[in-house]
Amino acid sequence: AGSPAVLLAWAALASAVAAFCVLQLSPTGLDPVRAAVSQWGLGPYAWGFRWFTLSLAVAGAALAVAVPPILVRRRGAALVLLALFALGRSFVGWVPMDAPGAPATATGVFHWTLGLISFISFIVLALMLGARSVLPGRSRAAGRALTALGLAGAVCVLEMVASTRVPALMNVFGIFERLDYLAMTVGLAVLAALASGARRRATP
Numbered sequence: 001a002g003s004p005a006v007l008l009a010w011a012a013l014a015s016a017v018a019a020f021c022v023l024q025l026s027p028t029g030l031d032p033v034r035a036a037v038s039q040w041g042l043g044p045y046a047w048g049f050r051w052f053t054l055s056l057a058v059a060g061a062a063l064a065v066a067v068p069p070i071l072v073r074r075r076g077a078a079l080v081l082l083a084l085f086a087l088g089r090s091f092v093g094w095v096p097m098d099a100p101g102a103p104a105t106a107t108g109v110f111h112w113t114l115g116l117i118s119f120i121s122f123i124v125l126a127l128m129l130g131a132r133s134v135l136p137g138r139s140r141a142a143g144r145a146l147t148a149l150g151l152a153g154a155v156c157v158l159e160m161v162a163s164t165r166v167p168a169l170m171n172v173f174g175i176f177e178r179l180d181y182l183a184m185t186v187g188l189a190v191l192a193a194l195a196s197g198a199r200r201r202a203t204p
Contacts, residue, residue: 009062009192016055016185023048035174037181038097038111050093056118059188060086066195074134081125088118119157122184126150135194142190149187156180 023040024032026048030039041049064082068075091114098108129135130147159176163169 003066003195005062005066006192006195009059009066009188009195012055012059012062013185013189013192016052016059019048019052019055020181023052031174032178033175034171036097037174037177038092038115039100041093041096042099046093046096053089053093056184056188057086057089059192060089060118063188063191063195067191070136070195071129072133072136074128077128078125081121081128084121085118085125088114088116088121092118116157119153119180119184122187123150123153123157126153126187129191139194142194145190146187149183149190153180153183153187156183 023045026045028040028043028045038049040046040052060082064079064086067082068079071078092111095107095111095114097111098105102108126146127150130143130145130150132143135143156176156179159169160173160180163173
């Protein structure tokens with residue numbers, strides 16, 4: 001059996017996937033290619049957006065407990081990055097983005113800041129854990145997967161940031177943000193699998 005933290009991480013990830021699917025399949029009227037995920041938080045589906053983001057926050061917090069002990073090194077850095085990821089996801093659902101076309105507000109800027117904290121924390125974490133001699137010796141495939149997911153997340157975040165300066169990129173903002181969430185969710189699942197495997201090997 002896995003540790004409580006690992007089991008909580010798996011449950012939270014399943015909850016996040018369920019929330020995302022419910023939102024994506026609901027009649028929100030939003031174009032998934034163009035519309036930001038955070039636009040779910042502006043209307044009657046704000047409850048679903050909060051369910052989604054809070055589930056990711058719980059997964060990140062649980063992994064902050066489960067993952068550092070299995071690492072060969074960089075344990076403190078992994079703990080900080082996972083904690084930052086969880087912190088950013090915890091509050092973003094209650095700090096709505098500015099509506100498209102509306103003037104910028106302090107609340108909207110704070111929303112972007114929380115988003116970037118989570119996005120960048122995951123990218124740095126994934127690339128750091130993908131480096132040699134950080135994960136346990138039997139985890140080379142997981143390391144390569146994390147590196148690929150971190151790079152994919154970086155590309156997505158660069159597109160999202162660039163879209164604030166290049167209006168044409170807004171036409172595909174939604175798909176890049178959804179791909180970034182996919183990379184983060186899969187990356188967290190890889191970490192949960194690593195923690196689960198380490199727990200099994202440590203059990204007599």
